[in-house]
Amino acid sequence: MNKTKVFFLIVLLLANVPFLSACGTTSGGVSLRELNELNVVMVTGIDYDNEKKEYVLSIQSVKPATTKGGGISKESVYTAKATGKTIMEASKNLRASTSGKLIWFHSKSVILGGDLVKSKDLKEVVDFLARNREIRLTAWVLTTHGKATDIITAKPNSEVTLGDELEGIISNQSEWGKATVLTLKDVVNLYENPHQGFVTGHIVQKEGIKEGKKILAIEGATVIFRRRFLMHLSNEEVKPYHLLKKVEDREPEMIFNIPLEKDDNEEELNTAVKVEVKDRKKEVTFENGIPAISIQLNMDATIMETGTEENLRTDQTNEKVLKEVTRQIRNHTERLVYKVQKEKNVDIFDFSGLIHRKEKKYWREHEKDWDQIYPEIPIQLSVDWNIVRNGMITQIKQGEQQ
Amino acid sequence: MTEFIKPKKVKRSTEKIEEKMQEKIDEKDWSKWGIDSSSEVNKKRFKNIFDPNTMFEAREVLFPKGVKGVVCYFDDLVISAEVNEHVIEPLVEHGPEAMFKDLGERVITSKKIRQFEKLKDAVDFLTSGGTIVHVDGMNYFIGVVAPGFPARSVTEPQAEPLVRGPREGFTEKLQDNSALVRKRLRTPDLKSEEMKIGRRSKTTVLIMYVDGLVADDVLKTVKDRMEKIDIDVLIESAQLEELIEDDMFSPFPQIVHTERPDKVVAGLAEGRVALLIDGTPFALIVPSVFYDFMQASEDYxxxxxxxxxxxxxxxxxxxxxxxxxxxxxxxxxxxxxxxxxxxxxxxxxxxxxxxxxxxxxxxxxxxxxxxxxxxxxxxxxxxxxxxxxxxxxxxxxxxxxxxxxxxxxxxxxxxxxxxxxxxxxxxxxxxxxxxxxxxxxxxxxxxxxxxxxxxxxxxxxxxxxxxxxxxYMSPAAPLHLKSWKSEIVLFPFFFRRTRPEYIQKHDLQKNATKPRQEEGKK
Known part of the structure; x- marks a missing residue:
């Protein structure tokens, strides 16, 4: 072939390039979407209608219009709802009432309604969320006891859109320690696990400061085990959960209130201690053929507020403070472990995974008996304290008068 | 200096001259014309070649005993005063006798003298700003270089300004440009070869390189490619660039051009070849790689x-x-x-x-x-x-x-x-x-x-x-990590010891300065 022929061949090939854009599909390849047409879904809610046996998909989306300096105005936020035998059908039915091309890439949170979580196998839902290439694995999965639609249509308190509001609330979990929200990736990893359950956030509408105005808040968490709803954890119960299992990359801060002394009216004067896990070691030991798990926590403590008159600099006070905090931590964890281990027989702390990793031989032999073994496993918790910080002051006292 | 031989004295009648002219003019191709011993014939021949051309001057000089001489030049290409002072005046003063003995050596006081045996060469010399002298009885021409081209003075380069560094830029005059390079690189190894390109323009292209540093194959390629050029008029370096570059269809430039003598010197010192073209302030540097285009002289x-x-x-x-x-x-x-x-x-x-x-x-x-x-x-x-x-x-x-x-x-x-x-x-x-x-x-x-x-x-x-x-992608592909130190990023001087190894390989040591020990520290 001479050079001219090659040249014309290349020109011919290049001339076909524009047609490639027509070959695109949503399941792969190239697909052209103009920015002006986009209707960006920010939050997705999935409900199940038990009477009609149908899924209800509700979304909050944003279709930004010209604004000075960009951003989103309240007028460009929309909600929509559609039903279908499957979630995918419902999502297609959404198009009946929405303008623009819906894209799910920026849907940061998925809310699962109470009816769906409590009465349905979650297989279809998680499969839909994981299979769809538009939904990100980093999306947060939340549950609610009522209808997800109600949460979707709720008015955000501080942000313009609900999506931003939810993201803001969720990102605060490490500052608080009483909430835990999983991403879709973790949910996909754990929901089929026959030995472990997973814990994810539970969102509710609460009464705000203004009368009649409802606000969104994370309240406790939902435990889902073997694709189904198992139990609810309160905010206080999430705290020891964070101590026993590393959930987020950043360990959350949590506050323990300890009564150090009483005032003249015999009322307790509390001291607030901020506690942060620095290191966590989990070991498996065997006693009479039964595995035992010991957890060693290495923690920092900071005194944030106190009503006591004692000198907080002394070792005795420090010891007293730490002893009390340790006692509370033990109490909290024992209560939680009793509830999930003895009462519900669900492993939410990844103990089964720990034994699997550390004692492969034992696990292979006893995996099938895990349901019987798990409630009997003793769990020992020991707490080491690194340092006690006192904050900016030691004690506020009246200065010497001259 | 060439030995001049005293020719025989010849006397001819006007008729004879006319005859001789006629016979030669029958030959249409002037490049085949020879040199006559009579200055009048030669004058007519030049007139014939150049006329009509108001700028062409052929001045007759009369000596005693009826001997005639002729001085030819282009009025616009030479400085007339210089021709007068260095050529005509001495000629008249010394007379024909002395003239034949050492015309070039003593009589003509100009510095550059050449001898032409062919009319064609003399014509080329005239068009490039030379002055031709002929006296009756000589069978050759004497060429005196006294050019006076209009030229711009050395100014700051317009296209490559910088904050720190020499502010001299090339001009349109080849001699000046060559001087700007040579004064920065005073080694006898700095060679320059001349080549005329353009059938009609006869543009001088100076191939400059440092002997011993330059890669022989590159130099040979440059010469080969330039020899094969057959164009009418060479005006700008861009034409030459297009004619000698490797892939003229590539959107990427493959030859660096610059107005800065310091850049040319740096290139020469790395073993590259510089091409200075008469009539343009842009010099070409070959070979050039991609990263050369991303460098400014100021980097250094x-x-x-x-x-x-x-x-x-x-x-x-x-x-x-x-x-x-x-x-x-x-x-x-x-x-x-x-x-x-x-x-x-x-x-x-x-x-x-x-x-x-x-x-x-x-x-x-x-x-x-x-x-x-x-x-x-x-x-x-x-x-x-x-x-x-x-x-x-x-x-x-x-x-x-x-x-x-x-x-x-x-x-x-x-x-x-x-x-x-x-x-x-x-x-x-x-x-x-x-x-x-x-x-x-x-x-x-x-x-x-x-x-x-x-x-x-x-x-x-x-x-x-x-x-x-x-x-083209050296030193990235093929990889020459040593050259990265001065070509892609810039390491301190002590680390930049070698010349780029993709240009030439036989003399790489550029700098042997050792880091100075701090005083008092042993």
Whole structure:
């Protein structure tokens, strides 16, 4: 072939390039979407209608219009709802009432309604969320006891859109320690696990400061085990959960209130201690053929507020403070472990995974008996304290008068 | 100096002269004409060759005993006063007797004397600013060099300004340019060979190189390619560049041109060949690789931290200039998931009223930007700046306000334009400007995949490209890590000990300075 022929061949090939854009599909390849047409879904809610046996998909989306300096105005936020035998059908039915091309890439949170979580196998839902290439694995999965639609249509308190509001609330979990929200990736990893359950956030509408105005808040968490709803954890119960299992990359801060002394009216004067896990070691030991798990926590403590008159600099006070905090931590964890281990027989702390990793031989032999073994496993918790910080002051006292 | 032989005295009648003229004029091709012993005949022959030409002067000089002489020159190409002083006056003063003995040595006081045995050579000499002397009885011409071309004085280079460094730039005069180079490189190894290119223009091209440093095959290639050139008129270095470069269809420039003598000297010291062309202030440096186009001479005159940072920045701006509009088009039409949510909302909001698809918008803006730039360059300088201000501020702002283009697109186009200005070599910057359009088109049809494909094609092309046998992407591909120290980033001087090893391999040691021990520290 001479050079001219090659040249014309290349020109011919290049001339076909524009047609490639027509070959695109949503399941792969190239697909052209103009920015002006986009209707960006920010939050997705999935409900199940038990009477009609149908899924209800509700979304909050944003279709930004010209604004000075960009951003989103309240007028460009929309909600929509559609039903279908499957979630995918419902999502297609959404198009009946929405303008623009819906894209799910920026849907940061998925809310699962109470009816769906409590009465349905979650297989279809998680499969839909994981299979769809538009939904990100980093999306947060939340549950609610009522209808997800109600949460979707709720008015955000501080942000313009609900999506931003939810993201803001969720990102605060490490500052608080009483909430835990999983991403879709973790949910996909754990929901089929026959030995472990997973814990994810539970969102509710609460009464705000203004009368009649409802606000969104994370309240406790939902435990889902073997694709189904198992139990609810309160905010206080999430705290020891964070101590026993590393959930987020950043360990959350949590506050323990300890009564150090009483005032003249015999009322307790509390001291607030901020506690942060620095290191966590989990070991498996065997006693009479039964595995035992010991957890060693290495923690920092900071005194944030106190009503006591004692000198907080002394070792005795420090010891007293730490002893009390340790006692509370033990109490909290024992209560939680009793509830999930003895009462519900669900492993939410990844103990089964720990034994699997550390004692492969034992696990292979006893995996099938895990349901019987798990409630009997003793769990020992020991707490080491690194340092006690006192904050900016030691004690506020009246200065010497001259 | 040439030995002059005293010719026999010949006397001829006017008739005889006429006869001789006639017989020679019958021969149409003047290049075959010979040299006659009579100066009058020769004068007529020159007149015949050049007339009508008001600038051609053939002055007769009369000596005693009826001996005649003729002095020919182009009035516009020589300084008449010099011809008078150094040629005619001495001739008349000393008379023909002394003249034949040592015409060149004593009589003519000018410095440069040549002897021509052929009429054709004498004609060439005349047209390049020489003066021809002939006295009855000689069977050769004497050429005196007293050129007086109009020339610009040495000024600061316009195209390559810098903050620190020599401010001398080449001019249109070859001798001056050669001097500017030679005064910076006073080694006897600095050789220069002359070559005439252009059938009619006979432009002098000076091939300069440092003997012992230059790679012989490169030098040979340069000479071979130049010898094969057969063009009519060579006006600018660009023509020569196109005629000798390896791949004239490549969008990438393969030969560095510069107005700066210091850059030429640096190139020569690395073993490159410099080509100085008469009539243009631009010299060519071969071989040149991609990274040479990303360097400014000032890099070497600033502190190495700054120079390294600037060089890395230039690599980034090269990519920005080449790719940013395409990436913007691809990401906004195909891959909205790549844009962080808040930014996406901002872009959508900014684009809400725009009636065109992103790619049309991008093409509109890019083309209007090129129009503005071209208008700014072509117009007289005072008007040019006004056009760019009107274009950039007024039209841009009005287009955004009217909702024809969006603000992010203005930012993208402006960023791209400014990024392309940071590339030191103007021809490389033009390459990015031009390549941007096909990449944008492919990005608009195939998204990021298309950009990846285009980059791969460009990568394949530049890796296959060679400049006089040197791979174009050296020292990156093939890898010469030692050369990175002075070619891609800039290490301190102590570490830059070698010359780039892809230019030549036989003499690499450039600098042997050892780091100085701190005083008092042993």
């Amino acid at each position: 005159y600033e502190r190495f931290y700054f120079s390294s940072a600037i060089r890395i920045l230039r690599m980034i701006t090269f990519l920005i200039a080449l790719l940013v509009p395409s990436i913007y088009v691809a990401v906004t039409t195909f891959h909205q998931e790549l844009i962080p949510s808040p930014l996406l909302y901002t872009i959508i909001a900014a684009r809400a009223g725009v009636p065109f698809p992103v790619v049309i918008e991008a093409f509109l803006m890019e083309i209007s930007f090129e129009i503005l730039r071209e208008a700014g360059v072509r117009l007289p300088r005072p008007v040019g700046s006004a056009v760019s201000i009107v274009g950039a501020l007024v039209v841009g702002q009005a287009a955004v306000d009217a909702g024809i283009v969006s603000q992010p697109m203005v930012i993208v186009v402006a960023l791209t334009g400014i990024a392309s200005f940071t590339i030191p070599a103007f021809n490389m910057s033009m390459t990015t400007r031009l390549l941007r359009f096909p990449i944008m088109f492919i990005a608009a049809t195939m998204g990021l995949f298309g950009i990846a494909v285009s980059l791969m094609l460009i990568g394949l092309h530049v890796c296959a490209l060679r400049s006089f046998g040197v791979p």
